[in-house]
Amino acid sequence: MALTQHVLKPTINPPLYSFHRSLLTSKAPLSVQTHMNSLFSTPRGHYLQNRAPTFTRRLFIPSVSGIWDALTGGNNNSREAVVAIRRGMLLFRQGDVVGSVAEFDKAIELDPRQKAYLWQRGLSLYYLDRFEEGAEQFRIDVAQNPNDTEESIWCFLCEAQLYGVDEARNQFLEAR
Known part of the structure; x- marks a missing residue:
């Protein structure tokens, strides 16, 4: 399977991609500890800890909303x-x-605009077996960010x- 590179989001690196791919074939939900061990154990942990930092649009969206509020006199809730x-x-x-x-x-609650970008919340909901809420969170994220293939996979898992x-395959979110 060929991976494509997007301008605003780097491709998934092979070790991380193979982990996410294994999620699709898993029969049961993974625990948080299993997930964290998979990401940060040797050799993946070594790979992830020593790579150059990457910056994605997700790091900038909350900052941009804060800048917008500062420029427009909005509240400090952001x-x-x-x-x-x-x-x-x-x-x-x-x-x-x-x-x-x-x-x-x-x-x-402080800044409702954040909900469209809170894929992290979807992950937490998945690990708490709150699959319906998790799927909803991932669907909201994909609606806002249609190039987000990872969220469509997590939605599928929920x-x-x-x-x-x-x-779940019939309802699968197609990322662009």
Whole structure:
């Protein structure tokens, strides 16, 4: 399978891609610990920890909303929402998935614009077996970002848990 490179989003690197591909063939949901071990164990961990940092559009969207609020005299909630998102990401990495969802929900409450970009919330919902909410979160993200193939895969994984693999395939989100 050939991977294409997008202007705003780098391609998935082979070790990480093979992990995501294995998710499609898995029969049961993976635990957070299994996921984190897969990403950061040797040799993948060595590969990920030593590669040059990459910057995607996702890093800039919360910042842009904060800049827009500053220029237009909007509220300061977007800055607090960005802090909540970062806390949620940290809690997820630490294995506190329930806490991460609480922080992501807080970010949405502070700045509803963030919901369209909170794929991290979808991951947390998946690991909490809240598949319906996870699928909804990924669908919202793909509607906003139609080139996002990873979110369409995660949506498929959520819906496969809910409806079975065949029905999830019928509803699969096609990324552009």
